[in-house]
Amino acid sequence: MTWLVTGGAGYIGAHVVRAFGDVGLRTVVVDDLSSGHAQFVPDDVPLVRGPIGDTALVRQVLAEHQVTGVVHVAGFKYAGVSVERPLHTYEQNVTGTLSVLEAMAAEGVDAIVFSSSAATYGTPHTDLVTEETPTSPESPYGESKLIGEWLLRDQARAVGLRHTSLRYFNVVGSGYPDVCDTSPHNLFPLVLDALVAGRTPRINGVDYDTPDGTCVRDYIHVADLAVSHVAAARRLEAGEPLEPVYNLGSGDGVSVRQIMTAMADVTGIRFEPETGPRRPGDPARIVASGDLAARDLDWQMRHSLEDMVRSAWDARRAAADADAESHDPTA
Structure with missing residues (x-):
């Protein structure tokens, strides 16, 4: 039995592959x-290097490797940028998912775990998001992920596709020193890159109705996330029932200022973050319950905030050392 992991060379996908x-x-x-x-x-x-939009290529991989299920992680994951590039976002996330499902149907592969997003909720009007919270995405990215869930639902009705979608928020940390988050848009790499470069990290908005005035978000460790992808795949493989959607949430968020404090403590680089105005559309708090996933998908928060920061910092330094070595003519 072999599982195809689309986007398996990315930060999250690579952790799923290793899990x-x-x-x-x-x-x-x-x-x-x-x-x-x-x-x-x-x-x-x-x-196999190639786009998931190449249906023939995906079919070939499914057939040659006798694939029995798919974990679909590949996609364009930048919500803010998706507002500026909506067509690109829909091509990657909607057309790409359609291509994967077409290839699966053609090759008789009937199980899929879909990497969805908490962006499907938009700005929820509740302190704790559950799977029953209404979806109201506010970006093409969030919309594209919700459409992906609909595609799975409708394909299940049509041909019996077995599926589940995992919605999650801010994925951080590293489970392996040679795999780090290289996104130019995510908070952890932005802060760590700034510290390495001698710049001062920035907080956008310090006047929210939260305990310390900064946004509160769900931060989950990427290795914990990967474990639940495997658990979902194994249940599908065993023919066990799954809910169509699960939130992988902490149940108790962390503020941006708490992140900054942990960054200073772990790295040993003392700094007072710069502050600026709120970014439009940033809600004060988004935190999800992971109770349903804990019941079915071995979901739990195995890592503390310090673990998340330290593992990200270690992986960031390892990447810098490897890059320096690769450019060292004497190495």
């Missing part, structure tokens, strides 16, 4: 490396 390997499940990766890194994929995992 599968940790329990002895084979995987194959399809990734166009537009934001992923070939070196993130273990040497014993086949990496």
